[in-house]
Amino acid sequence: MRHYSPSREFVIIKVMKLSQLFTKTTRENPKDETSVNAQLLERGGFIYKNSAGIYTFLPLGWRVMQKIAGIIREEMAKIGGIEMFMPALVEKKYLDATGRWEVEVGFKIANDHAVRRGSTSTRLSLYEVEPLSNFVLGWTHEEVLTAIASRFVSSYKDLPFAAYQIQTKFRNEPRAKSGLLRGREFMMKDLYSFHASEDDLWRYYEDVKGAYHKIFHRCGLKAIYTIAAGGTFTAENTHEFQVLADIGEDTIFICDKCEYAENKEISKLMNNGQCPKCKGKIVERKSIEVGNTFPLGDKYSKAFDLKFVDEKGESHLVIMGSYGIGLGRVMGALVEIHHDDEGIIWPEAVAPFKVHLLALEGTEKSGDEIYEKVLHSGIEVLYDDRMDKSAGEKFTDADLIGCQLRFVVSEKTLQKKSVEVKRRGEKDAKLIELDNIVDILL
């Protein structure tokens, strides 16, 4: 008989002592960053820029990513999405099946100024891998998963299903910019669904739409469902989830009443025009694309001969959809939306920790006790146990790092057998008696 063993894959360690954290905050904004998300995330020690558009997620930043990933996993599970993990190295044979090797890689060899998809781009959007000249670093995985699916799907009984991964994607952006908002290497959740009919795809498409709204809402973002251009291999419209922000690269037309929205790229709407749905006023806005959904139809299944046999013994192509969320973009958008002059104000669900506990000079022992107490209650706590830092410095760091609840232990509060509790972004603090601190957290 086996012992029951709880899942350990996605455990998030609940506590951290600042004395053990090797990163540091900085007083100055980085010289070469103009976007708020890059400035605050670098200053707070969340991310480190290795190269343009290529970032390390430092311990604090990685926790935020894991929080976002956790929310995504929960909502994926609710719509039957199951997690897997595919290679980043993608061999030519996969992309040959859909012609995307020729389209994305081949034209460079054929003609340095080739026209790609009817545009005048002279750049590749993907990275070739030398000396593995038959490989690229994956920027999306439709082909790879379709090939896998063709090994396992044969009957209508095998459908529908949906699988996703959270994985690093690579796109050779001609111009990386705006911190995490447009990178060359970034974390993406990509979900792919497989269906026996187009009706079933559209049913699931609505499920994903609902899940995406929940994910962004839980992360603390308001995302606008936006109609966008057709995908590479589909005539159907695709859809984007857009967060309104001036720093965004996208432009959408949105109704100021019902929030019906279309991407400017394809829209026939006009600024100050009339909403086709509710007669409200259409306004033009800049936005950040944090997610998207694509009805793929049978384009990929056709390329890989991915078929199933129905109840009558007839063979049909599988109908597919694909759905992405950029985790780094979500994180960057969060900072753009939720900050003040002092630093980031993380929504609680994605904050690196729930509680930021500061022990001021001379309160080490009490601080340790409160830290133990909070962590034993199962609450995430970042403990500023540095005894060589002034109170002011600790306060500034707490504001910059941006956890929702700040606990301060000082001689002043201890005289009243209390801890001072303040919410990030609010002015007023209140004293909570030591005996009650865990209660207010639950």
Next chain:
RNA sequence: CGGGCUGUAGUGUAACGGUAGCACGAGUCCUUUGGGAGGAUUUAGUUCCGGUCCGAAUCCGGACAGCCCGACCA
């Protein structure tokens, strides 16, 4: 990929073609401790290659890198 701007200690900034300086950080010591505290002391730098010049951080050329605008962005 086209255009523009910029490369100076770990970070942020000064320096006319003539001694590379300041602040923060980091180390040591002392004093401090409710909003990046003070004193003493130490540490560490001109992106790279070439050119002009008696002399280059500074001028010129090139490379590389970063940012911004545009193009691009299943």
